[in-house]
Amino acid sequence: MTDANPSPPTEATSRADTVEPLPVSTVADLAATVTENVGQVIVGHTDEIEHVVTTILARGHVLLDDVPGVGKTMLARSIARSVDCSFRRVQFTPDLLPSDITGVNVFNQKTREFEFQPGPVFANLVLGDEINRAPPKTQSALLEAMEEAQVTVDGTTRPLPDPFVVIATQNAIEPNRTYELPFAEVDRFMKKLSLGYPNTDEESELLARTVGHHPIESLDPVTNLESIIRARETVATVAVEEPVRRYASKLAKYTRERAHIGASPRGTIALLRAAQARAVLDGREYVIPDDIQHEVPYVFSHRIKTTSSGRDTDGDTIVEDALDHVHVP
Structure with a gap:
């Protein structure tokens, strides 16, 4: 170094x-x-x-x-x-x-x-x-x-x-x-x-x-x-097939519909890239929904604001709700 x-x-x-x-x-x-x-x-x-x-x-x-x-x-x-x-x-x-x-x-x-x-x-x-x-x-x-x-x-x-x-x-x-x-x-x-x-x-x-x-x-x-x-x-x-891409997009949409500011398209791109890295750590050349679920709390939560003023406090909760309600391909 x-x-x-x-x-x-x-x-x-x-x-x-x-x-x-x-x-x-x-x-x-x-x-x-x-x-x-x-x-x-x-x-x-x-x-x-x-x-x-x-x-x-x-x-x-x-x-x-x-x-x-x-x-x-x-x-x-x-x-x-x-x-x-x-x-x-x-x-x-x-x-x-x-x-x-x-x-x-x-x-x-x-x-x-x-x-x-x-x-x-x-x-x-x-x-x-x-x-x-x-x-x-x-x-x-x-x-x-x-x-x-x-x-x-x-x-x-x-x-x-x-x-x-x-x-x-x-x-x-x-x-x-x-x-x-x-x-x-x-x-x-x-x-x-x-x-x-x-x-x-x-x-x-x-x-x-x-x-x-x-x-x-x-x-x-x-x-x-x-x-x-x-x-x-x-x-x-690492391959990211259409059903996985659509799953990530639906998770992002869920946050946007339930917060003043939801996960941005930049955030969705970051989520897929993080999932690609997670897949490699698990020895795979393709992303599966489990990779998305593992990474999304750390990638989306800080991008969510629940009100127009003040700090975001419910980003984690909204992401958890998204994982519970969005259909997994």
Whole structure:
């Protein structure tokens, strides 16, 4: 892993048609290896680690929303250390500017020309720590990056490294000291996850691992960037037949009919991509309804607003009702 700014990918290396997919079994083993490696640091959250891994394979971004001190940032750092790729961390604060994220043009006295100094967004994996501590204007600097894997500064558009993944953490308390994320940004996160507190046994094990040297200090990469790119191509080739696509669409329609804002078409696309990754982890080259049902609570719930104002509180309930009432093909 390196913290250096990578050079933008060339057209030849970023084309999907030049990427040879890995066998499904190989990708399943890769995901299990990364999950196990991160599990050396993060205790008792195997499912959540797996969800982050599947999101990366599905070309998505993750929002970790929970109280302070439960391991959100450590989970993101552990994922980054497990993959030999470029990694940058942005600590979001009230005085952070959009240019602090995307980069800025600086005048070079020697050449008498402006030179672009790339911001921390130019990395394969970007950790946005406590993203809701920055005002919406700064948060919006990530909108183009998360949707199109590029940033535009002073009229010039520059591609981001491939792959490009944002793992953001959000403080779930102190509402008077944080900003609510713009809904357009929330919709760009494929999944929203919470870790929760460990049980007594898990916390005891956590303490045993961390009272001396922290295990993340000795965590080594278990895969490389090329393998991740090829694994993502494998996931992209997983078959999604018409009945499964229609099932996902009906679930989305159910949320739209019962909320002020339901799951967007972007959310339905994210659901199918997440289901493709889930299918690969189970060793299949095709998606089944079980994959949709496994992923939909994490993909749809944060996209649902039940009223025109205030935070969404019933997204989980609406998704549960959709799973109960929408016919399974």
